[in-house]
Amino acid sequence: MADGQTNGKTPKLDKLDKGPWPSFVKEIKRAAEKNPMSKDLLGQLELSYEDKIGHWKHGGIVGVLGYGGGVIGRYSDVPEKFPNVAHFHTIRVNMPAGWFYTSDALRTLCDIWEKHGSGLTNMHGSTGDIVFLGTRTEQLEPIFSELTKEGFDLGGSGSDVRTPSACVGPARCEWACYDTLKLCYDLTMEYQDELHRPAFPYKFKFKCSGCPNDCVASVARSDMSIIGTWKDDIQVDQAAVKEYEDKGLNIQRDVCGNCPSKCMDWDGKTLEIDNRLCVRCMHCINAMPKALRPGKERGACLLLGSKAPIVEGAQLSSVLVPFMKMEPPYQELKDLCEKIWDLWCEEGKARERVGEFIQRVGLGNFLEAIEVEPSPYMIAHPRDNPYIFYEDYFEEGDEEDEDEDGDE
Amino acid sequence: MSQTERLTDIGPPKYDKYLPPIVKKNYGTWLYHEILKPGVMVHMAESGDKLYTVRCGTPRLLSIYSIRDFCDVADKYCGGHLRFTSRHNVEFLLTDESKIEPLIADVKKLGFPVGGVGNAISSIVHTQGWVHCHSAATDASGVVKNVMDALCDKFESMELPGKLRIALACCLNMCGAVHCSDIAILGIHRRPPKTNHSILNNICEIPTVVAACPTAAIRPARIDGKESVEVDEERCMFCANCFTVCPAMTLNDPLNDGVSIWVGGKVSNARHEPMFSKLAVPYIENNPPYWPEVVETVVKIVDVWAANARKFERMGEWIERIGWPRFFEMTGIEFEKYHIDDFKYAGLSYKRSAHLRF
Numbered sequence: 001m002a003d004g005q006t007n008g009k010t011p012k013l014d015k016l017d018k019g020p021w022p023s024f025v026k027e028i029k030r031a032a033e034k035n036p037m038s039k040d041l042l043g044q045l046e047l048s049y050e051d052k053i054g055h056w057k058h059g060g061i062v063g064v065l066g067y068g069g070g071v072i073g074r075y076s077d078v079p080e081k082f083p084n085v086a087h088f089h090t091i092r093v094n095m096p097a098g099w100f101y102t103s104d105a106l107r108t109l110c111d112i113w114e115k116h117g118s119g120l121t122n123m124h125g126s127t128g129d130i131v132f133l134g135t136r137t138e139q140l141e142p143i144f145s146e147l148t149k150e151g152f153d154l155g156g157s158g159s160d161v162r163t164p165s166a167c168v169g170p171a172r173c174e175w176a177c178y179d180t181l182k183l184c185y186d187l188t189m190e191y192q193d194e195l196h197r198p199a200f201p202y203k204f205k206f207k208c209s210g211c212p213n214d215c216v217a218s219v220a221r222s223d224m225s226i227i228g229t230w231k232d233d234i235q236v237d238q239a240a241v242k243e244y245e246d247k248g249l250n251i252q253r254d255v256c257g258n259c260p261s262k263c264m265d266w267d268g269k270t271l272e273i274d275n276r277l278c279v280r281c282m283h284c285i286n287a288m289p290k291a292l293r294p295g296k297e298r299g300a301c302l303l304l305g306s307k308a309p310i311v312e313g314a315q316l317s318s319v320l321v322p323f324m325k326m327e328p329p330y331q332e333l334k335d336l337c338e339k340i341w342d343l344w345c346e347e348g349k350a351r352e353r354v355g356e357f358i359q360r361v362g363l364g365n366f367l368e369a370i371e372v373e374p375s376p377y378m379i380a381h382p383r384d385n386p387y388i389f390y391e392d393y394f395e396e397g398d399e400e401d402e403d404e405d406g407d408e
Numbered sequence: 409m410s411q412t413e414r415l416t417d418i419g420p421p422k423y424d425k426y427l428p429p430i431v432k433k434n435y436g437t438w439l440y441h442e443i444l445k446p447g448v449m450v451h452m453a454e455s456g457d458k459l460y461t462v463r464c465g466t467p468r469l470l471s472i473y474s475i476r477d478f479c480d481v482a483d484k485y486c487g488g489h490l491r492f493t494s495r496h497n498v499e500f501l502l503t504d505e506s507k508i509e510p511l512i513a514d515v516k517k518l519g520f521p522v523g524g525v526g527n528a529i530s531s532i533v534h535t536q537g538w539v540h541c542h543s544a545a546t547d548a549s550g551v552v553k554n555v556m557d558a559l560c561d562k563f564e565s566m567e568l569p570g571k572l573r574i575a576l577a578c579c580l581n582m583c584g585a586v587h588c589s590d591i592a593i594l595g596i597h598r599r600p601p602k603t604n605h606s607i608l609n610n611i612c613e614i615p616t617v618v619a620a621c622p623t624a625a626i627r628p629a630r631i632d633g634k635e636s637v638e639v640d641e642e643r644c645m646f647c648a649n650c651f652t653v654c655p656a657m658t659l660n661d662p663l664n665d666g667v668s669i670w671v672g673g674k675v676s677n678a679r680h681e682p683m684f685s686k687l688a689v690p691y692i693e694n695n696p697p698y699w700p701e702v703v704e705t706v707v708k709i710v711d712v713w714a715a716n717a718r719k720f721e722r723m724g725e726w727i728e729r730i731g732w733p734r735f736f737e738m739t740g741i742e743f744e745k746y747h748i749d750d751f752k753y754a755g756l757s758y759k760r761s762a763h764l765r766f
Contacts, residue, residue, distance in 0.1 A: 012697040021556035021563075022520050024469040024539075024549040031471040038471075041539070048538035048547065049696040052662035056542040058655030066416055074540060090540060097423035099492040103479035105426055106490075110472035119472045123492050126535065126583045133469070133540060148415035151425075167494065170436035171427055172451055172459060172501075179436065185423035192417040212677035216494050219682050220588040220675045227677075254719050258679050283678045287720070290440040308582035311622050311649050313752055316588070316682055351620070351653075 008039075010046040031119040037134050038118045040082035047078065062089055062137050064144040068198045070154030071140060087136040088118070091143060092129035092155035094188065097166045097181040099124065108150050116143045127205065128165030128216075129155035153192075159351075160198035161191045164206035167215040174289065175282070176210030177228030177298040178326035184208045186330055200341065201348035201357075211294065212282045218303075218317070223354045224337060225303040225317040226326070232295035233275040234284070240291035241271045255287050299325045302333070304340070305355025315355040318363075322377040339370045362389075428489035430459055430503050446566050447522035448508060460502040462511055464520040465531045465556070465563055468496040469539065469549055477518050485511045495531045495573075497524050523564040527571060527720075529710075530563070532556060534576040535583045537595075543648055544578035545595030545665040546694050552576055554703050555593070559710065569717040569726075572710065573674070580647050588673035590723035591706055592685040598664040600644040601657035605636040612654035620653045645751070666693045667702050671709060671735075672724030683724045688739070690746035705741070712738050731765045 010025075017025040028045070031038035044055050060073030072090040079086035093109070109130065113119060118134035125131040135143065147153065155163035164187045167173070169180030187206055188195065194204075207218030210228040218225035245251050251266040263277035264284065271291075273284075285292045302324060303317035324332060340354065343366070348357045358366045367374050376382075424432065434453035441451040444460075451459045466474075478498055482490040485507045491499050498520070500511055512522050524530040532555065535541065537548030555574065562568060575586035578595040586592035608614075617637050618626050625643035629636055637657075639650075648659040669692070673685030688709065692701045709723075716738070717726040727735045736743045749757045 015697045016550060016553050019553070019557035020521065020560040021553055022465065022467045023553060024467040025553075026519075027467060027469050027471040027474060030473050045538055045547075049550070052665065052694045052696065053660050054538040054541060054544045056540065058542050058651070065414070074542070088540070094420035096421045096426055099494075100426045100428075100431075101490055101492075102426045103482045103488040103490070105421070106475055106479050110475050114472055121470050121472065121475065122468050122536075123466065123470050123475065123496065123498070124468075126533065126585065128494070145414070148418055151418065151421050153416075153418050153420060165494070166423075168491070170438070171431050172438065172461070174438035174440055174451070176436065181423040185420070189419045192419055196417060214675050214677065214682070217585065217588065217675040219677075221585040258720055260679055260681075279677075281677045281679055283720070286678055290442070293440075308577075308585045308587060309580050310582070310647060310652070311620070313622075314582075314587045314684065316684070349619075350616070351649075 008043070010042055012049040013042065013046050028120065035119045036084040037088065038120055040084035041088070041118065041120070041134065044076060044078060044082045044085055047081070056088075060089075062140065064140050064154070067154060067196045069157040069160050069196055072157055074134075085134065088134040089137065089140070091117075091132040091135065091140070092125060092127075092157055092163065093132060093147060094153050094155040094163050095124055095128055095130050095165075097184040097188075098168050098171055099128070100171065109147075109152070112143060112146045112150070116146075126221075127155070127162050129163050154196065156195045156203070158198040159200045159202050160196070160204070161194040161200075162203050162205045163195070164188050164208065165216050166208040167210050169208070169210045173210060175213065175228075175285065175294060177230055177294055178210065178300050180208040180210045180226075180228070182328070183226065183326055183330060186328065187334075190334060194341075200345060202351045202353050204341070204354065212280055213286065218306075220306050220316055221308075222306060222317070223304065225306060226300045226333075227303065228294075228298065228326075229280050229301045229323065230295035230298045231323055232297040234273055234278065234295060235293040236271060236273065237291050238270055241266075241288060242269070244288045244291060249287065251288075255284050258283050258287075299323050302336070305353070305358055307353045307355050311351060312356045312359065315359075317355070319378045320372065322375065336370070336372070343369050426489070428487060428501050430457055431501070433457065434459070443526045443566070446528065446564055447512075447525050449525055450505075458503070458505070460505060460508055462500045462502065462508060462515070462522060463493070463497050463524050464500070464515050464522050465524055465560075466496050466498055466520060467549065467553065468531070468534065474518075481511060481514055481518075484514070493524075493530075495524070495533050497531050521560055521564050526566045527568045528563055528566050529559050529568070529572040529574065532574045532576055533584050533586070533589075535578045537578040541578060543581060543651060543659065545597050545660070546578050546667050547696060548576055548578045548595075550696055551593060551667065551699050551702055554697075554699050555706050558703050558707050562710070562714075568714050570720045570722045571676075572713075572723070574706070581652070587670070587684050588675045588682055589685055590671065590674065591709060592670035592673065593702065593706070594668045594670060596666060596668045596691065597646040597648055597659040597661065598666070598691065599659070599661045600639050600641040600646070601648075601650055601659050602661070603637060603639065604656040604658070605631045605634050608637065608654065608656035609635040612656055617650055617654045617657065620649045622647060622649065626650060662694070666691050667699070668692070669702070669705055669709075672722075672727045674722050674724055679720065680722070680725050680728070685724075687747050688735075688741055690744065709739055734765065 057075040062073040116139040120133040122131035166180035166184035170176040205222040207222035263274040302321040304320040306317035437454040575589040576593040577584040625640040629638035650657040669689040670685035
C-alpha cells in the first residue's frame with residue numbers, strides 16, 4: 001500500500017485544492033507549511049483517500065484536571081508512518097453566544113493554537129463550539145490555562161450538558177421573540193458544573209432559536225428546544241403590504257396560498273388575518289418582513305426530546321410548554337429542566353437520551369413525574385389505539401369510601 | 409499562591425462582549441431587513457441606523473492563517489467585528505454602504521465566495537470524516553468540497569424556488585444531525601461488526617456491549633475459549649452503537665462503507681411543519697477524491713426540484729405535492745426494497761389510502 005509519508009506527495013488530495021468552493025486541503029496545506037502535525041495529517045488523510053477508510057483509533061479518554069468533558073481523545077492507527085499525529089486530540093472551546101467576535105479575540109485564540117496545536121480549527125463544530133483540531137496530551141493543560149486567562153473556557157462533551165447555542169437573536173434579527181443570546185449565556189453560566197462534569201445518562205443539549213424559523217435547528221438537534229413565538233396578533237402595516245404587491249409579489253398566491261392554516265386573505269387592498277387560526281409558522285412574515293412582524297406578547301415554546309438516530313431512532317422535539325415568558329432569571333425554565341434531569345438521572349438507562357426515555361415510559365407518565373399537566377397542545381392528535389393502561393378501577397364497596405371522602 | 413490557582417468554570421465570554429457598537433445601540437430594536445443582492449443584507453433599526461451584512465462561504469475546516477485573513481478584512485472594513493453563522497459562513501458587519509463592494513472584492517481575492525442568503529443554497533453543515541473521526545464511513549470535507557464545487561453558483565445567486573439546505577454526516581451517529589435537511593448525505597456502514605474476540609473481554613464490558621444493540625443482535629458467547637460476544641448478522645442494521653461502547657467491534661470497512669442520500673427534510677416551521685429527510689438513494693460507494701456518483705445524484709435532485717418547484721417550496725413540500733412515485737420518476741432514481749422502512753413504526757410510512765396520482 002502506498003505510503004503518504006515516504007515521498008510527502010498527496011496526489012489525490014491535490015485534486016481538491018482547486019475549484020470554486022474554498023478548499024479544506026488548501027487550509028491543511030497552509031497550516032502544514034509551518035506545522036508538522038498538519039503535515040502528517042495531510043499524509044494520513046491521503047492514505048485514507050487511498051484506502052477508503054479512516055485511520056483513527058477508537059476514542060481515548062483525555063482531558064484537563066477537574067473536567068470530564070471538553071477534550072476528545074484521538075490517536076492515529078498508523079503512528080509509525082505519521083508520528084506527529086500519534087496524538088491528535090480535539091479541544092472544544094465554548095463560543096460566544098451568536099458567534100460574535102472581535103478580530104482581537106480571534107487572533108488571541110489563533111495565537112494560543114499556533115503555539116500549542118496543529119493550527120487547524122473548525123469554525124464551528126456541529127454543536128457550536130470553536131473546535132481546535134489536533135494536539136498532544138501534554139499540551140492540554142497549557143492550552144486550558146492560556147484560554148481561561150483570556151476569558152475562554154471549554155465546551156461540553158460526553159454525557160453532560162452540551163454547549164448551549166443560540167441564533168443571532170435581537171443582535172441583528174427583527175423576529176427575535178426573546179433574547180436568545182442572553183438566555184444562552186445565562187444557561188451556560190448556570191450549568192457550568194453540569195457542562196464540565198458529565199453525570200447524566202447521556203448528553204443534553206439546549207438550543208435557543210428566536211422564532212419558529214429555528215435557525216439553530218433546535219427542534220431537530222437539541223433535547224431542550226427553546227423556540228421564540230408570540231401569543232397576540234401579527235403586526236401588520238397595510239401600506240407596506242401593498243408595496244410588496246406593487247413590487248411584483250403575488251400575495252394571494254404566494255403568501256396566502258402558502259399559509260398552512262389558511263388564516264389570511266388579500267383583496268388587493270387589505271390583508272385580513274384570522275389570528276385565532278394562525279399557527280405562527282412565519283411564512284407570511286418571511287415573505288414580507290417590512291410589512292408584517294410577530295406580535296408584541298412574546299416568549300417561547302419549549303419542545304423536548306429531539307436527537308439523531310443512535311440508539312433507538314431519530315426524533316424531533318415535541319411540545320412540553322406551549323408558551324413561557326423568557327425573562328431573567330428564567331427560574332421557571334430552570335426549575336423545569338432540573339426536574340427533568342432529576343427524573344432522567346434516576347430512571348434513565350445509560351446512553352438513553354431524554355427523548356428515548358420519554359418514548360420508553362410514555363409522555364403521560366413522564367409528565368406526571370415532572371408535575372406538568374397534560375395538554376392538547378402537546379399532541380398532534382389523541383391516541384387512536386384503545387390499549388389504554390388505566391391505572392385505577394373500582395372494587396365492590398368503593399362507593400361508600402368515596403362518599404366518606406366527599407363528606408369531609 | 410495565586411500562581412498555582414487554576415481558573416475553572418468561567419464560561420464563555422459574556423454574550424454582549426464582542427458585539428459591534430451599532431448592534432449594542434440597536435439591540436432588540438430591528439424593524440425589518442432587505443436582501444440587496446446575493447450574500448448582502450441590510451437591517452433597519454427603529455433609530456434609523458442601517459446595518460449591512462456580507463455573508464461568505466467557508467470550508468468549516470479553517471487554518472489559523474485564514475482566520476487571521478478574516479480578521480484583517482474585519483479590521484479594514486468593520487471596526488474589527490465579525491461573526492459566524494450556524495452553517496459555517498462568516499459574516500462581516502458594516503455600517504458604511506460604500507465599503508460593501510471593496511470588502512467583497514477583498515474576500516473573493518482570498519478565495520471565499522459571497523452568497524448563501526435568501527433562496528439560495530447555504531454552506532453544507534458537516535462532520536469530521538476521515539480528517540478526525542474513528543467511526544466515519546466516508547470523508548466529510550472531501551464530499552462537501554465536490555458537491556459545493558458543483559453547486560457554488562447556486563450559493564452565489566438567488567435563482568432557486570426556495571431555500572436549499574444540504575448537510576452531511578459521516579456515520580449514523582450524525583454529529584451533524586442531518587436528518588432534517590432538504591438533502592442529507594449520510595455515511596453508512598453495511599457490514600456487520602468484525603469482532604476481535606482475543607481482546608474483547610479485556611477492553612469492553614460484555615453486558616454493556618450486549619445492551620448497546622437496539623435490535624438485540626448481540627449475545628454473550630464463548631469463542632475459542634475466550635469470553636466474547638456473537639452477532640446475529642441478520643439482525644444487524646449497522647448502527648455501530650456496539651463499536652461506540654466497544655473498540656473490539658469494528659464497523660469500518662473499505663469494501664462496504666459508502667454514502668446514502670436522503671431528501672425532503674426541514675427544521676423551519678415556515679409553511680410546512682418540520683420534517684425528517686427520507687431515503688432517496690440507499691447506497692453509493694466511496695469513490696475519492698471526487699465522489700462523482702454522489703455529486704451527480706445531488707445535482708440531479710437539485711436541478712429537478714429547481715425546475716419544478718413553486719416559489720418558496722422546499723424540497724419536502726414539493727415532493728409532498730407531486731408524490732413520491734413522481735419524485736422517483738423525475739429524478740430517475742430507482743426505487744427498491746431498501747426504501748421501505750422495516751424498523752419501529754414502519755407501517756406509519758406505508759401508503760394507507762387510495763390517494764394516488766397517475
